[in-house]
Amino acid sequence: xxxxxxxxxxxxxxxxxxxxxxxxxxxxxxxxxxxxxxxxxxxxxxxxxxxxxxxxxxxxxxxxxxxxxxxxxxxxxxxxxxxxxxxxxxxxxxxxxxxxxxxxxxxxxxxxxxxxxxxxxxxxxxxxxxxxxxxxxxxxxxxxxxxxxxxxxxxxxxxxxxxxxxxxxxxxxxxxxx
Amino acid sequence: xxxxxxxxxxxxxxxxxxxxxxxxxxxxxxxxxxxxxxxxxxxxxxxxxxxxxxxxxxxxxxxxxxxxxxxxxxxxxxxxxxxxxxxxxxxxxxxxxxxxxxxxxxxxxxxxxxxxxxxxxxxxxxxxxxxxxxxxxxxxxxxxxxxxxxxxxxxxxxxxxxxxxxxxxxxxxxxxxxxxxxxxxxxxxxxxxxxxxxx
Numbered sequence: 001x002x003x004x005x006x007x008x009x010x011x012x013x014x015x016x017x018x019x020x021x022x023x024x025x026x027x028x029x030x031x032x033x034x035x036x037x038x039x040x041x042x043x044x045x046x047x048x049x050x051x052x053x054x055x056x057x058x059x060x061x062x063x064x065x066x067x068x069x070x071x072x073x074x075x076x077x078x079x080x081x082x083x084x085x086x087x088x089x090x091x092x093x094x095x096x097x098x099x100x101x102x103x104x105x106x107x108x109x110x111x112x113x114x115x116x117x118x119x120x121x122x123x124x125x126x127x128x129x130x131x132x133x134x135x136x137x138x139x140x141x142x143x144x145x146x147x148x149x150x151x152x153x154x155x156x157x158x159x160x161x162x163x164x165x166x167x168x169x170x171x172x173x174x175x176x177x178x
Numbered sequence: 179x180x181x182x183x184x185x186x187x188x189x190x191x192x193x194x195x196x197x198x199x200x201x202x203x204x205x206x207x208x209x210x211x212x213x214x215x216x217x218x219x220x221x222x223x224x225x226x227x228x229x230x231x232x233x234x235x236x237x238x239x240x241x242x243x244x245x246x247x248x249x250x251x252x253x254x255x256x257x258x259x260x261x262x263x264x265x266x267x268x269x270x271x272x273x274x275x276x277x278x279x280x281x282x283x284x285x286x287x288x289x290x291x292x293x294x295x296x297x298x299x300x301x302x303x304x305x306x307x308x309x310x311x312x313x314x315x316x317x318x319x320x321x322x323x324x325x326x327x328x329x330x331x332x333x334x335x336x337x338x339x340x341x342x343x344x345x346x347x348x349x350x351x352x353x354x355x356x357x358x359x360x361x362x363x364x365x366x367x368x369x370x371x372x373x374x375x376x377x
Binding site for chain 2: 002045046047048051054056060062088089090091093094095126129130131136137141154156157158159160161162163168173177
């Protein structure tokens, strides 16, 4: 895997980014990336990314999870983060989950799609047979994006996720057979 | 708040001791898993025949704050119920309920007793939603979950691989804790005189 990276991608906004796995000393650029996201976007994330302790903890995934976290850097600045993870063993070890977060000025530049293709290629190497994505129901842009990649809606869990302000939302589960 | 250990009497008069799982239970817990028929073990998340995995699941986690209750009969573990609540994040108000009962103790009311205990713990933790994950081809488990107030809310296609390599759907069964209150009260009443706590 390490020899696949870094990779270079030319975004639709004319900027060139370097894509590579997240490194242990990326904490501060990562925190800065999260801090610069619009508050509305942060609301939809699964954890409070303004909490340094949580961000730091998530940089050390548990040993029974296989995780690839990619970051896209424009110069020194992280402009996107994309993750694929799956259980190392157990009855759902063939199912991966992906997440992608892109800075507003790098959206609609092809970067999110590029990162997802990288994650799906990694999933293929890991012999994953199903890739899942979980979104709050009220993220229609995210839903459309994954539909274009071929993901289909599996269903909803009502009131299953809570944003950082404490409001409940429906959780939408989508998946793609590889 | 529940205090443990406590002894409960099942419908048929048998007594079991309930208490939280402790680090010293590693070998008893492993023996319990080994005693399960292959058919029951196949739907567990990890290979519990390997004591290293049993040890791993007993270790503290940064991600999940588990509660595990074990039932003993004559010094042997005969069941385990657990709640798995994320420590942080968008599902922090939910917990997954898991329950495994030895064949000899199934259909004797022990599952209901454990569920009532789990419910009390969930209430103490202010959990809003409980969920369980059941393979779609396990009608008995689906029926029991429904009797306890859960309803099938989402089917995850091909989400489970059996040891034989077959793919099966998983059903996510959910319940709102507030809606559950009356059902648990009913459950406790039906247990009175049968599965009630011994004083």
